[in-house]
Amino acid sequence: MPIINKKALSETDIISKFIMPAIKNAGWDDMFQIRQEVKLRDGKVVVRGMAAARKTVKSADIVLYHKVSMPLAVVEAKGNKHEMGKGIQQGLDYARLLDVPFVFASNGDGFIFHDKTNPAALEREITLDEFPSPQELWAKYCQFKGYTAQQLPIITQDYYDDGSGKAPRYYQLQAVNKTIEAVSNGQNRVLLVMATGTGKTYTAFQIIWRLWKARAKKRILFLADRNVLVDQTKSGDFQPFGQAMTKISGRKVDPAYEIHLALYQALTGPEESQKAYKQVDPDFFDLIVIDECHRGSAADDSAWREILEYFKGATQIGLTATPKETEEVSNSDYFGDPAYMYSLKEGIEDGFLAPYKVVRVDIDIDLQGWRPIKGQVDKKGNVIEDRIYNLKDFDRTMVIDERTQLVAETITNYLKRTNPMDKTIVFCNDIDHADRMRRALVNLNPEQVARNEKYVMKITGDDALGKAQLDNFINPKKAYPVIATTSELMTTGVDAKTCKLVVLDQSIQSMTKFKQIIGRGTRIDDKYNKLWFTILDFKKATELFADEGFDGVPEKVIVTKPNDINDPDSDFDDIIEGEGNTDDEHENTDTPDFPDAANNEDNGFPEGEMGGDWQDEEKVNKYHVNGVKVLKVAERVQYYDTDGKLVTESFKDYTRKTLTQQYATLDEFVKKWNSAERKQTIIDELSAEGIIWDGLEQEVGKDLDPFDMICHVVFDQPALTRKERVNNVKKRNYFTQYSEQAQNVLNRLLEKYTDAGVGELENVQTIKVFPFTEIGSFSEILKKGFGGRAQYDQAITELEQAIYAAEQDRSA
Known part of the structure; x- marks a missing residue:
């Protein structure tokens, strides 16, 4: 049997020939427990001007699962020319996102095993044959988490899978798993803080589904304060509950259903006859999920809080993007500290x-x-x-x-x-x-x-x-x-x-x-x-972007109300977060005089705390x-980073900052460019870092080759246009070494380069279409013009060297 030169193998070959066999031999199921190339982030979007680009993000090489959507370990692979633990830090980053304690790094010779469950030997080397089995890692994981035998049936309950391949994102997994873990451990108040647009309702659905399917919770109430939220939830994420689900309407709670969706307004009101929640016993619901819990349910004296107090024996889970912490209103006082938080900053950074x-x-x-x-x-x-x-x-x-x-x-x-x-x-x-x-x-x-x-x-x-x-x-x-x-x-x-x-x-x-x-x-x-x-x-x-409380859970704010909040010169608006003033009057409304509640939930109850806009009666x-002269003094564009800080950098500033982190000097960049077999690879790498070429061209005001754009913008070098570079090549009588047919091809390729850049030179498909078809077919150009594909590729390499010849001299 021939000897394999491991060091000549690609990372992909190392995975398929050494790492995956070691994992499978340890008993891991290839269908349900092993996933390769797991993309955990989408890649941050960088925007400047009217253009945007996504940064490219790496995927975790391998993630191992106890069962679907219950990750246990991350495995990071590197080529054999690297030492065995090269990928450990990258693996630790993925493990943090997935909240798992086990990381393996390998170059195909063995594994470095990072085991958070064993502080005495946090990292150790194991052979390929010593890779732990699923049962071994699961047992260590359960001991690490402190799970009891009573918790396990709930914790291991399957997620809902619609067969489409849709899987929870990493932060949704953490939110669901941490909530299930807390509830299975007897915690009856749980708060989840997730930024708007990150899928709170889908997360809530998976939590409810698993608790319901495990029969840990049998009757569930999902509470919201807006009709559109209830209807979207019922017809969207909650649809799999099917016939077990109902929307409470007409102030009737039907005990025949297990999953109840309701507006607060449909269950309560200032009159005793409107308190529909009292139609069932206080122990009827054993789980209540409160959407947008920063609103009515957050206030101690809210009329809606009485619903939660009535069913106080039920487990109550609050969902919000904007937790509220003031002297009068506090989410954390009621629910405790968040079981999990995913902020706007994290969402933007992850893409x-x-x-x-x-x-x-x-x-x-x-x-x-x-x-x-x-x-x-x-x-x-x-x-x-x-x-x-x-x-x-x-x-x-x-x-x-x-x-x-x-x-x-x-x-x-x-x-x-x-x-x-x-x-x-x-x-x-x-x-x-x-x-x-x-x-x-x-x-x-x-x-x-x-x-x-x-x-x-x-x-x-x-x-x-x-x-x-x-x-x-x-x-x-x-x-x-x-x-x-x-x-x-x-x-x-x-x-x-x-x-x-x-x-x-x-x-x-x-x-x-x-x-x-x-x-x-x-x-x-x-x-x-x-x-x-x-x-x-x-x-x-x-x-408000600059306010420390913009992202995450705010510290509790203690305020002192001024004597006259209607005083136009009062600072009350600035210190009370709009509570009680006309700006935010609906946020702290307790028992507004809403219309007959029988119509509220059925006819699209107006918005706000109890419907919002319909309360906008003029109070002053x-x-x-008219006839006032009004002028616009200024209109300026501002960018903010994910910390809420004002960013004044332009496309050029962003490019300069990003590139100098990779290339300390012009010489370093030029050598990297010249040594690259394909220049387009470097261009793609820079695009993956958020470099927006169209935006740079607009800002610089010149149609430059990406190479010249970087030299000019980052290293303050005079820039040549592509046309000037082509003219320099032609002045050197560069083509005399080639046949007439080859010269014709290369001249037309230079025209393509002038119009569209170096990518046209490196794409062999370019010579398959007009105007190259006038010269000959694809095979004729390769064979008769250059003597074969290898010679053609070499000619393109030498042509690129000629195009960037001045830079080679400069970097020498």
């Missing part, structure tokens, strides 16, 4: 959530304020109170038509510059503001409205026609409506995956509300090319004026 750019617009009267002249009356003849009206007043207590017009013009112009059909949500202060904004946008877009009158729609809780278009707005397959003006209705629970523009013309002091609104744009939809979104900010709301006098 599961869309990054954003901010366009800040400053208007003169917003900055300077506006004061009426003595005795001035508004459009209704009311004498205007003599004081300075500022940013917080506009469209709340003071309406200036020219300001509304300027905001609408700015939105329209932005969409015209980008794409007039990009889905856009305009957040206004109240329904009146949303109505006026819709009208201004309609008048500014007559051609679009003529094509479809639903181009701009007001979608608020008081408008049945507009609200009926909500499903069409969030459906990527439906082009209309394009622009939605709203106030409260769409702040949360609206899964608008293709929303590309979020407009903030609403005063927002509540961090909770701000994060919910930003969440309307953070979903990614690769199919529809939605990788990032823009925030058009007229109210300085994006300054609102003046309405």
Whole structure:
């Protein structure tokens, strides 16, 4: 039998010939327990200007499972030219994401075994034949976790699998597994914090499914505060429950069902007759899952908290993207510390959530304020109170038509510059503001409205026609409506995956509300090319990005309320996160006077804490004026990193920073470029780091070869255009060594290089099409022109050397 030279084998060969046989020989099932090339992240999206690119991420070579979706170990492989433990650090990173204690690294000679369950010998070397069996690792894992015999049937209950191949993402796995673990251990209050757009409902479904199938929980109540959330859940992620599931309506709790979905409003109310939850005994439900638990259920004295208190013996799981911590309202006080957290920052870094750019617009009267002249009356003849009206007043207590017009013009112009059909949500202060904004946008877009009158729609809780278009707005397959003006209705629970523009013309002091609104744009939809979104900010709301409480669980805020919260000069709005003021009045509503509850859950209950927009009754006098000169002072683009810090770097800055981390000097980069067999490989590697070539070209203002672009932008070298490089090659009489036919081919390849870059030279398919077919067939060009494929490849290599000859001299 021939001797195998391991060092000449690729990493793939090492896996297939040595690592996989060792794993299978230890008893691991290839069908259910072994997965190769497991992609844990999608790759962060980098956006600059109007362009975006995904960073390429590596996959875990092998993940071993106790059973489907219950990972146990990570195996990282390297070629045999590397030492055995080369992949251990990479494996540890994947193990952290999967929350597993076992990591193996191998070069085909044996394994370095990192075993967190054995602190006395954390890492040791084992032979290929000593790879542990599934039973051995599972026993160590259970001991490490401290599982009891009573917990195991629940913990090992299968996930739901629809056969489509869809599997939970790594953070969803952690959220589900940690919750199941906590519940099986007798914990009755569990909090999960997951950023908007990361699949909280799907995660909740898998938790409920496993507990239900294991018969650990037999009757389950899923609570939400918005009709759209309940309906989306029932027809979407929860659909597999089938006939076992019902939506509570008509204030009737039917005990024949096991899975109950309900609005808070459908179960309770200020009148005793409305407290439908009392139709069943306090021990009827043994599991309650509360969606968006930062809202009504978070407050101690909330009318809805009485539902949770009534079923206090049930296990209660709270889901939120925005946990609330103030003196009056606390998620952690009720649920305890989160069992698991997955933040917006992590979602953007992993590439599961869309990054954003901010366009800040400053208007003169917003900055300077506006004061009426003595005795001035508004459009209704009311004498205007003599004081300075500022940013917080506009469209709340003071309406200036020219300001509304300027905001609408700015939105329209932005969409015209980008794409007039990009889905856009305009957040206004109240329904009146949303109505006026819709009208201004309609008048500014007559051609679009003529094509479809639903181009701009007001979608608020008081408008049945507009609200009926909500499903069409969030459906990527439906082009209309394009622009939605709203106030409260769409702040949360609206899964608008293709929303590309979020407009903030609403005063927002509540961090909770701000994060919910930003969440309307953070979903990614690769199919529809939605990788990032823009925030058009007229109210300085994006300054909240810099707040330490923007991402993660906020520390509890203790506040002291001023004596008069209606005082326009009061700082109350700034310190109370909008609680109790007109900005966030629905967030802390306890027992609002909602209409007859029999209609609430069936007829699309309006939005907000108890429906939101329908509560927007004017509580203060609102003046309405026109004839005011209003000017836009500034419009500037800002980028924020995942820590909420302002990033001022351009495409050039980002490229320079990224490349200098890899290549300390020009000489180092040139040598790497010249030694590469295919230049396109380096170009692809740089693209994978988020280098956006189109964006660089626009910013630099030159059509440069990627090589010259890097030399120029990163190392401040004078740049040659591709055409100049081609002319230099021709001046050297380079082609005289080739036959006439070969010279003809190479000259045309240089033309291709001039037009499209080095990739055209290296793609052999180029010579299979026009104009090369005029010279001869593919085989004729290779054989007659160059003497064969090997000689052709060598000619291309030498041609590239000639193109970059000056750089070879410079780096020598």
